[in-house]
Amino acid sequence: MEHSVTVEQQFEIIKRGVLDIVPEEELLAKLKKSHQTGKPLRIKLGIDPTASDIHIGFAVVLRKMRQFQDMGHQVILIVGDFTASIGDPSGKSETRPMLSAEQIRTNAETFASQFWLILDREKTTVTFNGDWLGKMSFADVVRETSRVTVARILERDDFQNRLSEGRPVGLHELLYPIAQAIDSVEVQADVEVGGSDQRFNILMGRDLQEANGMEAQVGLFLPILPGIDGVQKMSKSLGNYVAVTDEPNDMFGKIMSIPDDVMADYYTLCTDVGTDEIEAIKAGIASGSVHPMDAKKRLAREIVTIYHSAQAGVDAQAEFERVFSSREVPLDMPEINLPESELENGSIRLTRLIAIAEMASSSSEARRLIQSGAVSIDGEKITDVMGSITPIDGQTLRVGKLKFARLRMI
């Protein structure tokens, strides 16, 4: 333990951005005990390998784990390779597809390379729950499931909703919380961290640990970070996410597009900006002394700084202002190589050009974009769907607000 940090200080750091700690006194007691004995707490986090990239919503939980590590505690990541074959029903309105073993492995590997952007590798143990769940006998399963009542499992909202809507609920899905709880028993977790949607699963871990004669883990719940649409939870499948590996300009831009009312959440959960300062920003916006856009630029800069560098943050802001405030062309843009062979009498159909540049998902979409006035070349709008242009090396093709490309004749 780093004795320079008192238990009370540890507790304060841990509480930042946290929605709920169940039960708070137990966490305090565990921290004290760890401080006295010098034995680190075992902090558990279950990773769902159905996703493949770490986004800043998931990073909220990882950052919390990192705080524990910085105070000397041990983080145990459990890759849910086995549980992924069940599919976490939490908050879901339908059964999740089961993943193949290969898919899970690939995802887990991608994850692994990204964890260390946030976590301290030295203080992290990575395990796969297939190692123990896969080896349980039916008798083991019966024994563990006997500790939980059906009513208890079915009382959850997600199951209730699905049942009342006449949607299917697979029997195996009822086992998910139990599987996750067995993980807690297996790794002897002191604390399990998760999003608020993990409440049920994590509390189940407490029950099962007690039933197995060990001290129950403490549940630490973090708010779910809304996606950049500001409404739904951030997730890759909804496309409303900011990946930790996003390029600085993209990252900055995505943050700028979040609705104002989730800005404070982003500040608390995704940055290290002090709580007092966040309050001051909120107050400033409320009183009109701080322009929300400036507050958001600061936010975007902070986040880019975390995953790239302070300089990258400054540069990304400059680029953002250049393109969106001054309406100039970006400094960097992808180039599209246009072979002579594509030209007919020196010109090319615009729809074809957009297709080559992969700036629309289909040529039908390219037509629509042209029709709606979203396409321009060197700032000149083109609206003729059948139109051809005579491309010149170095021209800028713009499709919609965000997509730019420079033409290169080859």
Add this chain to the structure above:
RNA sequence: GGGGGGAUGCCCGAGUGGUUAAAGGGGGCAGACUGUAAAUCUGUUGCCAAAGGCUACGUUGGUUCAAAUCCAACUCUCCCCA
């Protein structure tokens, strides 16, 4: 094991023989406005070598000049009874 529903585009949901690439809503995309915010308004929303063609209403097969619509089998699913 018995009986009764249901499966439509990204999602919800209308449609019960031709006028249906399929109403309406949500979401998405684009345009205007703006702060790449919100709100609002407008357009658009299967694909292609594009005044034409192709593919689509759980799957397969059938009836018909014509099927999302009728028939058969199958698959999945929900409810009631046991």
